[in-house]
Amino acid sequence: DADVTQTPRNRITKTGKRIMLECSQTKGHDRMYWYRQDPGLGLQLIYYSFDVKDINKGEISDGYSVSRQAQAKFSLSLESAIPNQTALYFCATSDLGQGGNQPQHFGDGTRLSIL
Amino acid sequence: AQKVTQAQTEISVVEKEDVTLDCVYETRDTTYYLFWYKQPPSGELVFLIRRNSFDEQNEISGRYSWNFQKSTSSFNFTITASQVVDSAVYFCALGSRANAGKSTFGDGTTLTVKP
Numbered sequence: 001d002a003d004v005t006q007t008p009r010n011r012i013t014k015t016g017k018r019i020m021l022e023c024s025q026t027k028g029h030d031r032m033y034w035y036r037q038d039p040g041l042g043l044q045l046i047y048y049s050f051d052v053k054d055i056n057k058g059e060i061s062d063g064y065s066v067s068r069q070a071q072a073k074f075s076l077s078l079e080s081a082i083p084n085q086t087a088l089y090f091c092a093t094s095d096l097g098q099g100g101n102q103p104q105h106f107g108d109g110t111r112l113s114i115l
Numbered sequence: 116a117q118k119v120t121q122a123q124t125e126i127s128v129v130e131k132e133d134v135t136l137d138c139v140y141e142t143r144d145t146t147y148y149l150f151w152y153k154q155p156p157s158g159e160l161v162f163l164i165r166r167n168s169f170d171e172q173n174e175i176s177g178r179y180s181w182n183f184q185k186s187t188s189s190f191n192f193t194i195t196a197s198q199v200v201d202s203a204v205y206f207c208a209l210g211s212r213a214n215a216g217k218s219t220f221g222d223g224t225t226l227t228v229k230p
Contacts, residue, residue: 040124042220043220
């Protein structure tokens with residue numbers, strides 16, 4: 001089984017719908033992240049969480065919300081989806097470490113299309 | 116603020132050629148960490164290597180090698196005798212305490228290795 005699991009892997013939905021992307025991990029890491037990747041572009045950080053009681057906005061949090069239900073689970077919601085949120089979404093985890101020294105471990109991604 | 120620049124958007128080589136992917140970074144932290152990740156056509160992101168700012172030793176792993184030079188703020192990645200399976204998007208990333216332990220990613224370089 002994958003260490004970082006994202007569900008669903010693919011989703012097509014309509015404008016205005018509420019969508020939840022889920023991420024679970026078995027790595028025992030405290031830190032979890034949600035990124036968005038648009039074609040030909042790098043990774044943009046949406047939200048991150050350094051422990052269950054810690055949620056922080058990233059570069060592009062508008063239109064998104066998150067929930068850290070447990071150490072192992074971190075969900076991303078689009079409250080009212082719009083077409084320009086069509087993208088590939090990644091969940092990632094990292095160990096606690098010090099000063100950003102830990103690599104991130106990514107899920108396989110969720111390809112989201114909003115019509 | 117932190118920044119990672121991967122100036123080469125796309126590179127195309129023929130199998131068995133050597134290829135170098137450039138990464139230039141900016142940070143005011145004196146202690147920081149540099150990473151390379153690979154994203155093959157299947158889409159997942161895989162961690163390749165981490166380098167500490169206080170260790171400028173180059174590293175070699177099989178056909179892969181990394182050249183870290185603080186004087187030029189660069190952390191370049193060379194693939195020797197490239198193979199078709201090396202075709203992927205490669206991301207350079209920077210982590211530091213100043214960025215609250217998060218990583219800043221470059222926009223990626225798409226490498227295509229032709230048979």
